[in-house]
Amino acid sequence: MITNYVIADGVREVELLSAMRERAQQAGEAINRTAAQIMKDVRSRGMEAVKEYSLKFDGAEPREITREELEEAAKRIDPALLKAMQRSAENIRDYQTQLLIKSKTWESPVKGGVVGQIVRGLKRVGIYVPGGTAAYPSSVLMNAVPAKVAGVEEIIMVTPPTENLNDAVLAAAAVAGVDRVIAVGGVQAVAALTYGAGFIPRVDKLVGPGNAYVAAAKRMAYGTLDIDMVAGPSEVLVVADETAKAKYVAADLLSQAEHDKLASAVLVTTSQVLAEQVLQELERQTSYLSREEIIRTSLRDYGAVIVCPSMDRCVELANEIAPEHLEVVARDPVAVAEQLTNAGALFLGEHSPEPLGDYMAGPDHVLPTSGTARFFSPLSVESFLKRTSVVHFSREALSEVKDEVITFARSEKLTAHANSIEVRFE
Numbered sequence: 001m002i003t004n005y006v007i008a009d010g011v012r013e014v015e016l017l018s019a020m021r022e023r024a025q026q027a028g029e030a031i032n033r034t035a036a037q038i039m040k041d042v043r044s045r046g047m048e049a050v051k052e053y054s055l056k057f058d059g060a061e062p063r064e065i066t067r068e069e070l071e072e073a074a075k076r077i078d079p080a081l082l083k084a085m086q087r088s089a090e091n092i093r094d095y096q097t098q099l100l101i102k103s104k105t106w107e108s109p110v111k112g113g114v115v116g117q118i119v120r121g122l123k124r125v126g127i128y129v130p131g132g133t134a135a136y137p138s139s140v141l142m143n144a145v146p147a148k149v150a151g152v153e154e155i156i157m158v159t160p161p162t163e164n165l166n167d168a169v170l171a172a173a174a175v176a177g178v179d180r181v182i183a184v185g186g187v188q189a190v191a192a193l194t195y196g197a198g199f200i201p202r203v204d205k206l207v208g209p210g211n212a213y214v215a216a217a218k219r220m221a222y223g224t225l226d227i228d229m230v231a232g233p234s235e236v237l238v239v240a241d242e243t244a245k246a247k248y249v250a251a252d253l254l255s256q257a258e259h260d261k262l263a264s265a266v267l268v269t270t271s272q273v274l275a276e277q278v279l280q281e282l283e284r285q286t287s288y289l290s291r292e293e294i295i296r297t298s299l300r301d302y303g304a305v306i307v308c309p310s311m312d313r314c315v316e317l318a319n320e321i322a323p324e325h326l327e328v329v330a331r332d333p334v335a336v337a338e339q340l341t342n343a344g345a346l347f348l349g350e351h352s353p354e355p356l357g358d359y360m361a362g363p364d365h366v367l368p369t370s371g372t373a374r375f376f377s378p379l380s381v382e383s384f385l386k387r388t389s390v391v392h393f394s395r396e397a398l399s400e401v402k403d404e405v406i407t408f409a410r411s412e413k414l415t416a417h418a419n420s421i422e423v424r425f426e
Helices: 012-024 029-045 047-058 067-076 079-099 137-150 167-176 186-195 212-221 246-257 272-286 292-302 311-321 333-337 354-359 395-411 415-425
Strands: 005-007 063-065 104-107 113-121 124-128 154-159 180-183 205-207 235-240 264-269 303-307 325-329 345-348 385-393
Touching: 005 012, 005 272, 012 303, 012 311, 029 047, 029 186, 029 212, 047 186, 067 167, 079 137, 079 167, 124 137, 124 186, 137 154, 137 167, 154 167, 154 186, 186 205, 186 212, 235 246, 235 311, 246 264, 246 272, 246 292, 246 325, 246 354, 264 272, 264 292, 264 311, 272 292, 272 303, 292 303, 325 333, 325 354, 333 345, 345 354, 385 395, 395 415
Parallel strands: 005 303, 124 154, 124 205, 154 180, 235 264, 235 325, 264 303, 325 345
Antiparallel strands: 063 180, 104 113, 113 385
């Protein structure tokens, strides 16, 4: 189980966290070379190349999945799951609608001038959905619903053309209102959406998780299209004091550890008693969980329990780590949260566990990882909007600032800029 048990002394915990960051290294050279070759080939040969790679890696050619197939999949899944999806989509839609910004204009400080911005949804967005054991219908909702709220004209979901496509994923696409679903995966799917290939159109933005090859391809596509982020392994950090219940804390750490052998679950606490109780609970609860092997590997390699001398030190470490998920289980979680500046999502109090955010609370679960919460934000409706600045000056308004514009232009030796203003007042 967790072998990284540290009593913080200002040095040991820093060394531990530094070593753990190594897990988030970028894709290896071999992966990058393979991804680059496929991207180049698809750009050159289009659908012919996409078909070849699909047959090679997935054993099937790309194909369009019909609306009828989505509806049939929705009928096949457990009605309770379908109902849960529908409620989740409703909560996501409500949350994202609250964040939606509108176009607006206002009077400039210069009399007679109007400035503002036009806000529009992107024209076409692609959503990558992994196949196999990593096929999560919740991620379909978290990617597609905010795009719908933003007013994206067309949402295209791609997923590997496995023999038996995941019914829950297809049902989620129907619930979220995805416009087209195409059975194609891997780097070839990223390339097709980047450059366009046959019946697969080019998109303006590509979102959604994938394996190391897909992540590498998304990095290469960025600039030709926009991407959400290149996500690393999942992670949770729990900040707790002596009032926290060890059973709850352990359960929440395990909920992240089961994602992946590279997932990270870390407890930072002021209580050594709690720390030791959590270690015991981790062992007890792991023994009856279905992904025990993955959990044990994750906790052994990337789990940690750090006992700090004060809550202030806990907060300092949390802000330095900048985790994807940050739970605060303390006597006054709101007061602690006010000091926390770097996190993808905050979960406050013992009844706000991270899985609530994964499925039902409303905020998006597509979050920055590997410390990038220092400068990245969660996926949201804003991720699918573009803004156009508006400038509308009258002659009188331009006249008021023309001399300053000309001065700026001539100071930068841009005489044509200056001339553009001067000709209007000859």
